Amino acid sequence: MIGWPTRRRSRLLLGTLMVVAAGVGLVLIAYLTPLMSVRSTDIRESGSVPTDEILRAAAVPHGTPLLQVDTKAVAQRIATIPTVESVRVQRAYPSTLRITVTERVPTxxxxxxxxxxxxxxxxxxxxxxxxxxxxxxxxxxxxxxxxxxxxxxxxxxxxxxxxxxxxxxxxxxxxxxxxxxxxxxxxxxxxxxxxxxxxxxxxxxxxxxxxxxxxxxxxxxxxxxxxxxxxxx
CATH class of the missing domain: 3.40.50.11690 (Cell division protein FtsQ/DivIB)
Structure with missing residues (x-):
């Protein structure tokens, strides 16, 4: 006969596995489906750099799942614009890509x-x-x-x-x-x-x-x- 402590441990293990499975499922949904995808791009502090030029350099199509966006690679592409000094790219859930641009200051x-x-x-x-x-x-x-x-x-x-x-x-x-x-x-x-x-x-x-x-x-x-x-x- 299975004792109470054993049954309790089994329930805890089952509960833990279910939580893990649910978490993995949510990650897979976010990664593989358009549920949490790029629907808008928030560009900050761009100054004189045209928004269209930043978006072209970012090259992130709308509908791309946020988790699939390589923020480092996006920042590197935008940084090739001559007048850009530095770039920060962040995921803003549920569906926004946030790009913060610091321009070079002509001195x-x-x-x-x-x-x-x-x-x-x-x-x-x-x-x-x-x-x-x-x-x-x-x-x-x-x-x-x-x-x-x-x-x-x-x-x-x-x-x-x-x-x-x-x-x-x-x-x-x-x-x-x-x-x-x-x-x-x-x-x-x-x-x-x-x-x-x-x-x-x-x-x-x-x-x-x-x-x-x-x-x-x-x-x-x-x-x-x-x-x-x-x-x-």
Whole structure:
């Protein structure tokens, strides 16, 4: 005769197996059927990147079960769009694919012969123009970076761009050119041919405040490498 403890264990085992089977069944339903499939795509923070371009790059047909969507592969495809800095792709149940896009921020330009290259805040060159065919006016308003080896792996480039990107808008709008011979030798050329010896990218906020005050004085050169002891002439 089967004892009560044995029967209880059997019932528990059967109950557990039924729960597991139900869970597996639900997963199979979600994976193999359109019950929880992509019916909408929520694109966030795309900015100037056209939604249609993001959807084409994502290449996820409506009706694809969410569990079958390889979110990493989708993100990698969208990241090939030149103006996209980073992408996050998430499943939002029951039927939405959520795509969050962070765009590259145009920070400086580099001129090379007839070519104009736009660099983002990391020093990545992501837009290219031929001066003989025309360059958008908003691009030409960006500061021109002059440095021996511009690029994201170059410490001088990174420091110079960090210095420019950290400027408050009223100051950044006055910067025409950025000359950087080393990470600690950054110089800005402002409108009216005014020269600012900046030094490195450290203490950018302090230097910006000091420069804002100094620019009230008429001069051709301002030195804010040490914001506590600035000079002008």
């Amino acid at each position: 400086v330009i580099v001129k090379s012969g007839d070519e104009v290259h736009v660099l983002d805040r990391s020093g990545v060159s992501f837009l290219h123009y031929d001066k003989t065919q025309g360059v958008p006016p908003e691009v030409l308003k960006l500061p021109v970076l002059e440095t021996p080896n511009p690029g994201p792996a170059d410490p001088t480039t990174r420091e110079a761009i960090t210095a420019v990107a950290g400027l408050p808008d009223p100051l950044r709008e006055q910067v025409i050119r950025v000359s950087a011979r080393s990470p600690v030798d950054i110089t800005f050329i402002l409108t009216e041919n005014r020269r600012v010896i900046w030094g490195d990218a450290d203490r950018g906020a302090d230097k910006a405040r000091t420069l804002t005050y100094l620019l009230r004085r008429e001069a051709k050169e301002y030195n804010v490498t040490s914001p506590e002891f600035p000079s002008y002439k």
